[in-house]
Amino acid sequence: MIQMTHVFKTYPSHISALSDINLEVSAGEFIFITGPSGSGKTTLLHILFCAEKPTSGEVIVNGIHITQKGLKRIYQLRRKMGIVFQDFKLLQDRTVGENIAFALEVTGHVRKEVKKKVSEILGRVGLQERKEDSVLSLSAGEKQRVAIARALVNDPPLLLADEPTGNLDDPITLEVMEIFKDLHHRGTTIVFATQDIDLIQRYPYRVVYLLNGRKVNGSA
Amino acid sequence: MISSSLYMIWRALRNMKGNLFPNLTTIAIIGITMLIFSSFSLIAFNLTAFLKIWEDKIEVIAYLKKGIPLSEVEELLKNTRQLEGIETVKYVSPFDAMAFMESKLGGQKNLLDGIQPGVLPSSFEIRLKKDFRNSTSIKEVVSLLNQFPQIEEVQYGQEWVENVSAIVHIFRLTQWVLGGLLLIGIIFITSNTLQLTISSRKEEIELMHILGATPAFIRVPFYIEGLIQGLLGTGLAILFLFYLYYKVLLYKVFFLYVTPSMKEWLAGIPILFLPPDRIALIISGGMVLGFFGSFVASMRFLKYRV
Numbered sequence: 001m002i003q004m005t006h007v008f009k010t011y012p013s014h015i016s017a018l019s020d021i022n023l024e025v026s027a028g029e030f031i032f033i034t035g036p037s038g039s040g041k042t043t044l045l046h047i048l049f050c051a052e053k054p055t056s057g058e059v060i061v062n063g064i065h066i067t068q069k070g071l072k073r074i075y076q077l078r079r080k081m082g083i084v085f086q087d088f089k090l091l092q093d094r095t096v097g098e099n100i101a102f103a104l105e106v107t108g109h110v111r112k113e114v115k116k117k118v119s120e121i122l123g124r125v126g127l128q129e130r131k132e133d134s135v136l137s138l139s140a141g142e143k144q145r146v147a148i149a150r151a152l153v154n155d156p157p158l159l160l161a162d163e164p165t166g167n168l169d170d171p172i173t174l175e176v177m178e179i180f181k182d183l184h185h186r187g188t189t190i191v192f193a194t195q196d197i198d199l200i201q202r203y204p205y206r207v208v209y210l211l212n213g214r215k216v217n218g219s220a
Numbered sequence: 221m222i223s224s225s226l227y228m229i230w231r232a233l234r235n236m237k238g239n240l241f242p243n244l245t246t247i248a249i250i251g252i253t254m255l256i257f258s259s260f261s262l263i264a265f266n267l268t269a270f271l272k273i274w275e276d277k278i279e280v281i282a283y284l285k286k287g288i289p290l291s292e293v294e295e296l297l298k299n300t301r302q303l304e305g306i307e308t309v310k311y312v313s314p315f316d317a318m319a320f321m322e323s324k325l326g327g328q329k330n331l332l333d334g335i336q337p338g339v340l341p342s343s344f345e346i347r348l349k350k351d352f353r354n355s356t357s358i359k360e361v362v363s364l365l366n367q368f369p370q371i372e373e374v375q376y377g378q379e380w381v382e383n384v385s386a387i388v389h390i391f392r393l394t395q396w397v398l399g400g401l402l403l404i405g406i407i408f409i410t411s412n413t414l415q416l417t418i419s420s421r422k423e424e425i426e427l428m429h430i431l432g433a434t435p436a437f438i439r440v441p442f443y444i445e446g447l448i449q450g451l452l453g454t455g456l457a458i459l460f461l462f463y464l465y466y467k468v469l470l471y472k473v474f475f476l477y478v479t480p481s482m483k484e485w486l487a488g489i490p491i492l493f494l495p496p497d498r499i500a501l502i503i504s505g506g507m508v509l510g511f512f513g514s515f516v517a518s519m520r521f522l523k524y525r526v
Contacts, residue, residue, distance in 0.1 A: 049430070071435065078432030091424055093238075106433035108224055 001027045001158055001189045002048065007057030009043055009213070017043040018054070018213045025191060027157065030184045032200045033193040035210035041193040044210070045162050048191065049083055050074045062158055079107055082151025086163035088143045090135045096122070096146050097131040103150045121149045125179055141172030148179055158189045165196060173199065228437070232444035239417045243449065246413040250453025251460070253402045254506050258454075258461050260398060261502065262494055264391035269492055271384050275353040280346040280376040282365050293342070296370050300344060305352035305361050314340040341372065355381045403509055410446050410513020411520075417445065418521045439518045443511055450510025454503045458494075465493050 002025035009018040018040045025031050033041050046052040047059060050066050059066045064077045090099050097118050104114045122128045125145040135143060144164060151159060161180070165173040177199070184190055194200065200207055209216040236243045282300070284293065293311065300309050312320075317340040325331060348361060358381065362374045418425065428438050494502070 051430075075432040075434055078430065080432075083430055089423070089427055089430070091427065102427070103431050105227065106428050106431050106437060108437075 001025050001029070001062060002191070003058075003060040004044075004047075005058045007047065007059060008055045009040075009047065009052065010055045016213050018047070021057070021213075021215060023208065023215070025189060027189055028184075028187050030180075030190045030203075030205040031192065032203075032205055032207045033191060033210065034195060034197065034200055034207055035216075036195065038212075039210040040213040041195075041210055042162055043213070045083075045160050045191065045193055048160055049078055049081060079154065080156055081158040081160060082148075082154065082156040084144070084147050084151050084159065084161040084164045086166040088147040088167075090143060090146060090150075092136060095132050095134055096127060096138070099135055099146055100150045100153050103153050107154060117153055121153045124152070124182075125149045139172075140167050141175060144168060144172075144176055145179065148176070152183065152188075156188070159183060159191070161190065161192045163194055164192070165194065165199065177203070228440045229444055232441040232448060235417055235421065235441060235445055236448065239413075239420055242413045242416045243445075246409055246449050247453045247456070249409050250406055250449060250506060250510065251456040253405055254454045254457035254502065255460055257395065257399050257402050258457055258494065258502050259464075260391060260395040261498065262461060262465065264388060264395050265494055265498065266492055267384065267388045267391055269490075271381075271388055274384065275355075275381070276350075278348070278353055278358065278376060278381070280348065280358065280362060280365070280374060282344040282346060282368075282371050283341045283373045283375070284343060284370055285372045286341060288342075288370050292370060296368060297344065299368070300346065300365070303361065303364050305349050305357055306346060307349045308347045310345040310347075312343045312345055314338055314342055317341075317343070355385055406450075406506075406509040407513045407516060410449055410510050411517040413449070414442055414445065414514050414517035415521055418442070418517065442514045442518050446510035446512070446514025446517075447507045448510070449513075450507035451503065453510070454506025457506075458499055458502065462493060465491075 002023065004021050004023040007018055007021040007023075008016070010016050021040075021044065023044075033044060035041055043052060047054050047066075048061055054067060057067070061077060062080050064073055066073065066077060091102065094102070100118045100121060101114045104117055109117070118131070119128070122131055125148055127142065127145055127149065130138065130142065135146060138146065144167070148164070159180075164180075165176055168176060173196075180190060180192065181203075192205075284296070288296075297309060297311055300306065318335075321340075346361075346365075348358065352358070352361060358376055362376060365371055365374045425438060
């Protein structure tokens, strides 16, 4: 699903964010990317969804060479992945249902289909009753569930999560993790960036440890 | 395709509703600038129409030298009719001229008592063919008439024709120079308002990029917004111009300041409003300008985030 070969990322101020990263993620795999703040976790995810270009190296995601030029390739790639952020990135002036529908609308789904898919996905994340509520009225855990629902509504084979539990307390974190676990069982490939070592230890998934932009020896 | 187009229009309207004040300001500014442009267009259009009517009515009068025998007058009449561009030539004898003056003076015709018809010159009233009723052709015909030795003087109101033509030319020129300046202004204004709209919808646009929206999907609603701003601004300008034309110019101001004799003279010359094709052209122009404004803004601020 993901293949990163000798990937470097250096910012114009000569700060090295990633250095010689080689990583392979198989289809259906769940992988944790961890490391302290500034270790390069977010940069790595940004490269995977083309928010940043690597300085050098090759990256193939879902069969698409993202290091090659072409705008079309970028939005086609993004349509085949879901992305979940720590700050949720929900539209504050819309309802729960509208936020999820947005992901379908921007990819050209017809209204009838949007309605059906939104109801289905809300059922999966346990928010069916809150469809018409403003996102402003939700708790942090509920907001993250909406964000996950929005990322999943297009049935992407790959889900990238950047510190999705960073703003949540323990019981809510576990609730959200249950959703990720369920997705994994359904066959979705998940790349999960987190600093939470306790969380990582609770699950039997592969862990890649980054330090100063490098993969630490011994991590998978 | 239809549902996607409707969705984009819906999004454009939603964007406009969400940024009501900047949008209303842009529409008002487009309206004012297009009002200035269409006012000049209206004046130029009416002056052109006036010139056409006036040129249509124009007659050339050739005054003959005194004492020319009638046989020579007949020969001259024949030669004049053969000139290119002449439609009709009517001979007006001194007696006819006197009768005309008497009819014009009406109750005051006694002013002419003691004046003999012989003091008035005989003349030819010459009407030109339609294609020759313009200042250039009139001048050519007049120069040919002046070559006849029997003709004393030729009059056709040359100053009027030249002055009105010059005024029409100035208005047309001003209209286009002004149009050019307004074009730049409108693009600048629309572009800046859309910049505000884009800034206020930054999160939504960022999310669209993340979710894999196509560049067209992101930009088209902003283009539609520019088109709508142009349509509403120019439409309002035309409506307001019509109000000014109908309520103020035509009835209240214009006829208030003209003398009764002028009013009588003007009665045959209607004051026109812009014809539908000209209105459609101005509105389309406003929409195109609105579109270009949004296009410039989208090129600057809606680059696909990579």
